[in-house]
Amino acid sequence: MPADPEPPRPDVPGLLPLALSRPNEALGRARDLLATEPPPLEASFARQAIGIVLREIGDIDAAVRELETARHLARRSGSAEREADVRATLGVALAFAGRTTAARNTLNAAVRQSSGHLHGRILLRRGGVLATLGHHRDALADLNSAVTALRAAGDRIWEARARTERATCDLVLGGVTRARADLRRAEELFNATGQELESADAIVHRGVLALRIGDLPAALRCFDQAAERFAKLGIPDPTLAVQRCAALLAAGLPRDALDEAHAALTLLERSRGQATKKAELELAAAGCALAAGQSEAALRHATRAAELFDRQRRRWWRAHARLMKVRARLAAEPVGAALLREAEYCARELAALSSPDLPLAHLIAGRLALGLGRNGTARTHLAAAARGRRHGPALSRAVAWLAEALRADADGDAARLMRACRRGLDVLDQHRATLGSSELRAQASAHGAELAALGQRHALRLGRPRLLLAWSERWRATALAVPAVRPPDDERLQADLAAIRAVTDSLAHARAQGLPTAHLAAEQLRLERAARSRALHARGQDTGGATGCDVPELLAELGPARLLELVDVDGELHVLVCGSGLVRRYPAGRVRDASRQIDLARFALSRLAHGRSTLSPADLLAQVENGGRALERVLLGDAARHLGDDEVVIVPPGRLHAVPWALLPSLRDRTVSVAPSAGTWLRARRAGTPGDGRVVLVRGPGLRSEGAEIRDIAPQYAAPVVLGEGTATVSRVLDAMDGARLAHVAAHGTFRADSPLFSALRVDDGPLTVYDLERLRRAPRQVVLSSCDSGLTAPTGADELLGLASSLIQLGTTGIVASVVLVNDGAAVPLMVELHRRLAGGACLPAALSQARRATATDPVATATGLSFVALGSC
Numbered sequence: 001m002p003a004d005p006e007p008p009r010p011d012v013p014g015l016l017p018l019a020l021s022r023p024n025e026a027l028g029r030a031r032d033l034l035a036t037e038p039p040p041l042e043a044s045f046a047r048q049a050i051g052i053v054l055r056e057i058g059d060i061d062a063a064v065r066e067l068e069t070a071r072h073l074a075r076r077s078g079s080a081e082r083e084a085d086v087r088a089t090l091g092v093a094l095a096f097a098g099r100t101t102a103a104r105n106t107l108n109a110a111v112r113q114s115s116g117h118l119h120g121r122i123l124l125r126r127g128g129v130l131a132t133l134g135h136h137r138d139a140l141a142d143l144n145s146a147v148t149a150l151r152a153a154g155d156r157i158w159e160a161r162a163r164t165e166r167a168t169c170d171l172v173l174g175g176v177t178r179a180r181a182d183l184r185r186a187e188e189l190f191n192a193t194g195q196e197l198e199s200a201d202a203i204v205h206r207g208v209l210a211l212r213i214g215d216l217p218a219a220l221r222c223f224d225q226a227a228e229r230f231a232k233l234g235i236p237d238p239t240l241a242v243q244r245c246a247a248l249l250a251a252g253l254p255r256d257a258l259d260e261a262h263a264a265l266t267l268l269e270r271s272r273g274q275a276t277k278k279a280e281l282e283l284a285a286a287g288c289a290l291a292a293g294q295s296e297a298a299l300r301h302a303t304r305a306a307e308l309f310d311r312q313r314r315r316w317w318r319a320h321a322r323l324m325k326v327r328a329r330l331a332a333e334p335v336g337a338a339l340l341r342e343a344e345y346c347a348r349e350l351a352a353l354s355s356p357d358l359p360l361a362h363l364i365a366g367r368l369a370l371g372l373g374r375n376g377t378a379r380t381h382l383a384a385a386a387r388g389r390r391h392g393p394a395l396s397r398a399v400a401w402l403a404e405a406l407r408a409d410a411d412g413d414a415a416r417l418m419r420a421c422r423r424g425l426d427v428l429d430q431h432r433a434t435l436g437s438s439e440l441r442a443q444a445s446a447h448g449a450e451l452a453a454l455g456q457r458h459a460l461r462l463g464r465p466r467l468l469l470a471w472s473e474r475w476r477a478t479a480l481a482v483p484a485v486r487p488p489d490d491e492r493l494q495a496d497l498a499a500i501r502a503v504t505d506s507l508a509h510a511r512a513q514g515l516p517t518a519h520l521a522a523e524q525l526r527l528e529r530a531a532r533s534r535a536l537h538a539r540g541q542d543t544g545g546a547t548g549c550d551v552p553e554l555l556a557e558l559g560p561a562r563l564l565e566l567v568d569v570d571g572e573l574h575v576l577v578c579g580s581g582l583v584r585r586y587p588a589g590r591v592r593d594a595s596r597q598i599d600l601a602r603f604a605l606s607r608l609a610h611g612r613s614t615l616s617p618a619d620l621l622a623q624v625e626n627g628g629r630a631l632e633r634v635l636l637g638d639a640a641r642h643l644g645d646d647e648v649v650i651v652p653p654g655r656l657h658a659v660p661w662a663l664l665p666s667l668r669d670r671t672v673s674v675a676p677s678a679g680t681w682l683r684a685r686r687a688g689t690p691g692d693g694r695v696v697l698v699r700g701p702g703l704r705s706e707g708a709e710i711r712d713i714a715p716q717y718a719a720p721v722v723l724g725e726g727t728a729t730v731s732r733v734l735d736a737m738d739g740a741r742l743a744h745v746a747a748h749g750t751f752r753a754d755s756p757l758f759s760a761l762r763v764d765d766g767p768l769t770v771y772d773l774e775r776l777r778r779a780p781r782q783v784v785l786s787s788c789d790s791g792l793t794a795p796t797g798a799d800e801l802l803g804l805a806s807s808l809i810q811l812g813t814t815g816i817v818a819s820v821v822l823v824n825d826g827a828a829v830p831l832m833v834e835l836h837r838r839l840a841g842g843a844c845l846p847a848a849l850s851q852a853r854r855a856t857a858t859d860p861v862a863t864a865t866g867l868s869f870v871a872l873g874s875c
Contacts, residue, residue: 023233223240258289749804815845
């Protein structure tokens with residue numbers, strides 16, 4: 001018999017845990033050991049440690065070569081136990097390389113070759129590979145045995161690993177309670193044993209659990225914490241990228257998710273990383289592209305994912321990639337019988353795999369069957385999809401309620417249809433209430449868009465304008481109906497915002513001097529991403545705030561005034577004229593045509609205000625007024641003849657908020673205000689008119705008019721707070737605005753369509769952003785923003801708005817005057833002075849704007865300037 005091998009020196013086996021704790025140190029020590037030409041047993045440890053590090057950083061082919069060498073060395077040493085351990089590590093690397101048959105054979109051999117404590121470790125690794133391949137029940141059997149064996153042996157690191165893998169399987173199979181307990185214990189064990197890399201991985205798994213149970217802010221916070229840990233270790237983690245994509249999609253941020261997926265794929269390609277992870281990232285990218293409306297890109301990603309999973313013989317994953325292909329084709333192609341057969345095949349396969357995506361597969365099949373007129377087949381699939389409507393995470397229940405609503409619609413059961421739509425939206429209300437970020441609350445409404453559209457479509461079919469109004473309000477600007485969650489005193493967030501102001505100032509200076517700006521722009525982008533990520537961590541406060549609008553109460557409050565709610569049903573505009581106790585409906589134009597006319601009108605006003613045309617101002621004004629007539633036809637239709645003689649309130653869809661409403665002939669000489677929803681207007685109205693209180697006047701730097709309006713406005717008020725010429729800093733402006741009766745800010749404004757919450761007013765020490773405004777304890781009651789584009793908002797979610805104006809409304813500001821066009825600073829001065837003269841005389845904000853507009857329309861430029869401003873909210 002061969003003699004027992006000489007045991008390794010005590011420090012040599014420590015290379016293996018070091019490889020997953022401090023990989024760079026492990027790599028150096030292993031190579032130093034090999035340089036001494038150690039005996040085969042010690043060399044096998046070194047080669048195995050190197051293979052583990054290479055596997056984790058993504059160089060899989062090199063990892064496999066190192067581990068093959070380690071196995072040969074272990075065999076030469078005569079240690080069966082050593083060979084079994086290396087075989088198991090090699091089996092994992094082969095699985096990562098996509099060589100799944102070889103991986104399973106290698107792991108099975110390692111299991112047969114091992115016993116005792118080592119047997120538990122190898123069962124863990126085989127269980128992990130089985131889970132990666134989608135065989136979750138087989139994996140769970142291995143992992144249960146592994147946890148028992150490792151706990152009995154007192155092997156804390158490997159017990160933690162086994163618990164982490166078991167939690168992953170339990171989550172897939174619905175065992176949330178045990179998964180939570182396992183992850184908590186695993187993280188404790190990793191921290192106690194100094195396993196830095198695996199401790200970061202435990203945070204990722206904690207985020208996955210939070211996402212699964214619907215705690216989106218906690219999930220995002222975990223993923224950001226894990227990303228910081230991995231960055232410090234210098235190791236990319238594709239699994240983290242996949243999970244962040246899922247969280248960002250749940251948050252309604254598909255473009256951010258797609259950017260995350262593309263960045264991770266690029267990094268993986270450069271490092272020639274794990275084939276298994278590339279397949280998973282391709283599938284994640286497909287889902288992100290589909291949510292972002294890029295169906296062809298989604299189909300390409302899903303096809304690549306399915307091909308990779310097929311080559312890797314990963315049935316569970318391949319089934320999900322095939323479902324994604326069906327979803328992408330449904331978005332890009334006409335409905336056909338072949339696509340329905342493929343969807344039904346997916347549903348059967350996912351049922352056999354106990355996939356949590358099975359309800360979604362049934363919903364897709366049901367939709368396809370409805371499109372083909374196969375109502376019986378559709379009902380069967382939709383009933384299966386609807387079974388989960390009373391349990392599970394909020395977003396899953398909302399999908400199930402949508403399936404129930406579609407089934408009721410197919411049955412012609414109107415009462416059940418409306419009940420299902422209401423219940424689905426109630427579930428999403430609960431989900432939204434958990435979110436503290438105004439951006440996430442707005443984006444979350446996208447999940448309910450189809451439920452709300454079904455309700456609107458049904459109300460329109462019934463010919464019931466009041467019901468159509470109620471359904472339009474049910475999911476319109478619901479984020480603004482929830483009291484704002486003031487962000488906590490997060491020192492890092494405040495530091496990031498201060499740094500953004502500093503780098504923005506440096507960027508402006510560099511551009512003015514013609515100096516290079518690429519490094520400053522990159523730093524600004526990095527800081528903005530960091531600040532935005534931290535803001536998304538805020539938790540909601542479920543106040544049970546009402547959503548929607550009580551129609552009788554609205555009509556009572558309106559009296560003789562008119563509220564016009566513009567409703568988009570399948571791309572067609574309908575105008576609901578509310579007033580004198582009635583709600584009447586009038587058809588108008590198409591949303592697409594309205595969007596085009598709005599762009600033309602805003603462009604024409606901007607040209608007139610700034611003299612950017614070869615035409616005379618009089619000819620330009622004539623063009624502008626022609627555009628106003630065309631805009632009225634498409635936006636209001638016949639409703640323009642039914643406005644009465646009193647105040648008019650306009651409630652447009654989110655996509656149509658940037659309208660210079662006074663340009664419409666029927667609104668030119670009226671008191672007009674604009675609101676995100678009838679409910680927000682009613683709440684603002686009932687807040688009452690502002691009484692006594694502080695008046696704040698702010699003058700920002702760089703205005704062509706040098707803020708002349710502030711000098712002329714100040715004498716109209718007793719002891720106003722005036723800030724400017726160095727005193728208008730973000731902190732002093734916020735302190736002064738907090739709880740003020742009226743705040744007027746004359747400062748350059750920037751609207752950021754790419755990131756609306758970084759829309760800003762430029763004050764003396766940099767941009768005052770929406771994130772800064774959200775720190776106000778009490779919003780000013782009325783706000784006048786005389787800067788360019790200050791009234792612009794970004795439509796998002798189902799019918800939500802993000803921007804300076806919408807943030808102030810949510811914080812409690814009842815009335816705002818702002819521009820929707822790039823205004824002429826100098827021409828705005830007399831308009832603003834006249835506006836305040838009317839306000840000081842007792843006029844409400846919309847009336848004061850209307851009166852000031854008429855009083856100062858002395859030439860085409862002044863006329864264009866007046867038309868560029870709108871009154872938002874109420875008095």
